[in-house]
Amino acid sequence: xxxxxxxxxxxxxxxxxxxxxxxxxxxxxxxxxxxxxxxxxxxxxxxxxxxxxxxxxxxxxxxxxxxxxxxxxxxxxxxxxxxxxxxxxxxxxxxxxxxxxxxxxxxxxxxxxx
Amino acid sequence: xxxxxxxxxxxxxxxxxxxxxxxxxxxxxxxxxxxxxxxxxxxxxxxxxxxxxxxxxxxxxxxxxxxxxxxxxxxxxxxxxxxxxxxxxxxxxxxxxxxxxxxxxxxxxxx
Numbered sequence: 001x002x003x004x005x006x007x008x009x010x011x012x013x014x015x016x017x018x019x020x021x022x023x024x025x026x027x028x029x030x031x032x033x034x035x036x037x038x039x040x041x042x043x044x045x046x047x048x049x050x051x052x053x054x055x056x057x058x059x060x061x062x063x064x065x066x067x068x069x070x071x072x073x074x075x076x077x078x079x080x081x082x083x084x085x086x087x088x089x090x091x092x093x094x095x096x097x098x099x100x101x102x103x104x105x106x107x108x109x110x111x112x113x114x
Numbered sequence: 115x116x117x118x119x120x121x122x123x124x125x126x127x128x129x130x131x132x133x134x135x136x137x138x139x140x141x142x143x144x145x146x147x148x149x150x151x152x153x154x155x156x157x158x159x160x161x162x163x164x165x166x167x168x169x170x171x172x173x174x175x176x177x178x179x180x181x182x183x184x185x186x187x188x189x190x191x192x193x194x195x196x197x198x199x200x201x202x203x204x205x206x207x208x209x210x211x212x213x214x215x216x217x218x219x220x221x222x223x224x225x
Contacts, residue, residue, distance in 0.1 A: 031211060033212075040217060040218075041217060042120075042203060042215040042216055042217040042218050043158065043203065043215040044215075045213070045214075048211065048212060050211045056211075058212065059115075059214075090157065090158070096211070099146060099208070099210050099211040099212055099213065100145055100146035100165060100207060101146075102148060102160045102163060103148070103213060104160075105157040105158050105159070106157060107156075107157050108157060
């Protein structure tokens with residue numbers, strides 16, 4: 001039982017390049033989330049998927065797109081990377097139930113954009 | 115939307131003493147309040163949570179209290195140990211599918 005698995009763990013991009021961060025969970029959870037973590041700013045929600053087939057914007061969605069590929073997988077895409085998107089990205093999942101269930105986090109992707 | 119404020123941003127306590135971290139929230143619809151611990155370079159991990167129908171919850175040396183009237187909740191760690199050193203985050207759900215996190219408290223336990 002791996003929990004929430006994120007790939008890659010580290011990535012360096014040049015400004016303007018694109019990439020997709022992958023996330024998969026094996027807990028049969030309904031809801032999945034993408035956060036970014038910057039020093040002194042806590043965890044900020046980028047996008048979330050309350051259930052398979054639905055996605056919604058969070059607090060900081062600009063410059064990102066997401067795909068809920070199936071119940072297990074939720075990917076985050078940067079179409080044209082910018083230095084302001086340098087951050088640590090965490091994926092999380094929960095059973096759902098209107099946000100009153102614990103969220104379980106992956107190990108994160110450390111992304112640097114030059 | 116929900117707004118969560120967390121204080122203090124840094125906290126140093128002597129080993130064996132107690133530590134208290136406080137959070138306030140803005141949305142009265144919030145009904146779920148988790149606390150996460152994040153060690154350096156690691157993932158946030160849930161340490162305790164409380165729902166709005168409960169005023170206090172304890173798990174060994176960790177406790178959380180909730181005051182719905184004042185819209186604040188607190189984390190209490192007793193008999194602190196060096197392994198308690200980490201960043202702690204509070205969160206509230208605003209009555210919907212999302213969590214809004216506080217900005218974190220860096221707790222340092224002084225041996």
